[in-house]
Amino acid sequence: MTAVVEQPVQPSVRAEPGGSWAAVFALAVFETRRLLTRVPVLVAFLVYVAWTVWRAERDSDGFPALQDVDRATQAAPMLVGLAILLSVNHAALRSRRHGTEPHFAVLVLPPWRRTVAHALSALAAALLVAGCVAAQFGREALRPGVIGQGSVGELLVGPLTVLLFGLFGLLLAGLVRSVLAAPLLVVFFLFLFLFLSGMSDDGTRWLLPVVAEATSNTFPSDLMGRPAGWHALYLAGLALSLGLAAVLVTGGRKPVVMAGVAGAVVMSLVGGVAQAQAGDPDPELVRARERATVHPEQVQSCVRRDGSTYCAFPEWGPRVDDWAGVVDRVRSLAGGGAHEQDVVVRQRIEARYGLSGDGALTPLERPHEVTVGTQWGGNRIPEFSAAVAGVLVAGDEKASTSMCDGRMVTVMWLALGWEPDPVAALRRVRLDDSVTGSSLVLQPTSGMYMTDAQTEVLRELLKRPRGEAAARVREHWAGLTAPKVTAARAAELLGLKAPKGDDKCLD
Secondary structure (H helix, E strand, O other): OOOOOOOOOOOOOOOOOOHHHHHHHHHHHHHHHHHHOOHHHHHHHHHHHHHHHHHHHHOOOEOOEHHHHOHHHOOOHHHHHHHHHHHHHHHHOHHHHHOOHHHHHHOOOOHHHHHHHHHHHHHHHHHHHHHHHHHHHHHHHOOOOOEOOOOHHHHHHHHHHHHHHHHHHHHHHHHOOOOOHHHHHHHHHHHHHHHHHOOOOHHHHOOOOOOOOOOOOOOOHHHOOOOHHHHHHHHHHHHHHHHHHHHHHOOOOOHHHHHHHHHHHHHHHHHHHHHHHHHOOOHHHHHHHHHHHHOHHHOOEEEEEOOEEEEEOHHHHHHHHHHHHHHHHHHHHOOHHHHHOOOEEEEOOOOOOOOOOOOOOOOOOOOOEEEEOOOOEOOHHHHHHHHHHHHHHHOOHHHHHOOOOOHHHHHHHHHHOOOOOHHHHHHHHEOOOOOOOOEEEOOOOOOEEEOHHHHHHHHHHHHOOHHHHHHHHHHOHHHHOOOOOOHHHHHHHOOOOOOOOOOOOOO
16 A cells, blocks of 8 residues: 655745735736726816916916915815815725625735725825926926025925825724714814814914915015924824824834834924924014014115116025116106106015915105015016106105195096006006996005096097107196196196086095
8 A cells, every 4th residue: 555645735835035015016007097097086186286277378468476386286175185085095995895804814015905905006096196286386386587596495385285185095994984074074174174264373383284375475585584494303203103003093003103103193293393483483584484574675775777776685686687677768758857767666565473474565755665565477467567756757666645626637547558558557456347437556565546537538538549649748747746736727737528426635
């Protein structure tokens, strides 16, 4: 009889070092593809891109400051982040919904490695948003007339927000085995954001992923005072903490994971504590903001163009030629001594109350000195033109803002007569966007008031050929710029019919 010796069966698949991680990356590629093709994510990205393009087209007539552009990349990615939160959570609960969890026990990937694959898919979505942010910022940075400098910390907020939301959805899947938890959490986040964003405590609001400023002011980059770098560190540490916590919850209790959680928590705490100090600005920053507001001449550089002087903050030096072009066009329409009158254009800001401050600039009383702001393009051009015209006629800004007589016809003719479409410019420079009736004319400081009669005379003057109207204004310059001249008298001097509207000034 022959003895049969049984040999142990060798496994058909040989385990190789790193093979399990190769499976993790393969699963991550699969989950990334599924994540980015889910309907909520596709819709969110479509809205995100459409909104970004629309905003870029709407602001195309302006000249951007990069310290504003970087913050403009932060809000829209939150929509993508919420969609990623829902989708990552839904994907992580897929096996539980379909009842296939027991089958995963025979695979080479334990649950915590599958969690790592889902985390990598959220990271891929964040990198895609980072590409969109880079494209948005790069487009603005390459536009002619751009000034200032952006912050890497501000640009990282959008992608880090998407990563943070995605990893939070992943952790939620490990803690709460219900597909209803994530949608309810999204609603909670929306209410929390609306509540905290309205709080005035600067330290508290920096706990939010995106910290918006309730203002359209543009500050020099060295006066921003936003702890962007610390906030990015806080978001990165928080996102890493959530991701590693999700790995721990699903069984990945290796020493390296535990150490990673501890390091991520420390990173988040360091960033959070440092950014909380934003509620108490550095004394040196406070002094710098006050100096830029009260004594801008101490931090500005001045140049001369055709006899006039232009003083600007360092980053706005390239804007001088644009200001000089407007001044030259306004003076070219003036008569008398105003035709050759030199002016001083001074850039001014109100920075003492921070980016969220709402302080207005007071009109200057220095003769022939004109205020220009830190924004340019669009409506800012006719507003500055009106300020220049008011100073040429009245002598200084304070006198021009208190002027309410027929001289406003001459002022607005100088301000708008050189425009390709002066009536459209008139609409843009008035507070109510109208070309009839009385209204307030906007300028960098306090506005100037136009009566119904003055508006009527100006509108008729703008219909005349430019050369004919300019000659008439120069011929009767003394009468048109005399204090207390009425709109009816101005119309008579200009050869226009008497206005029918009210010529009564506001008190």
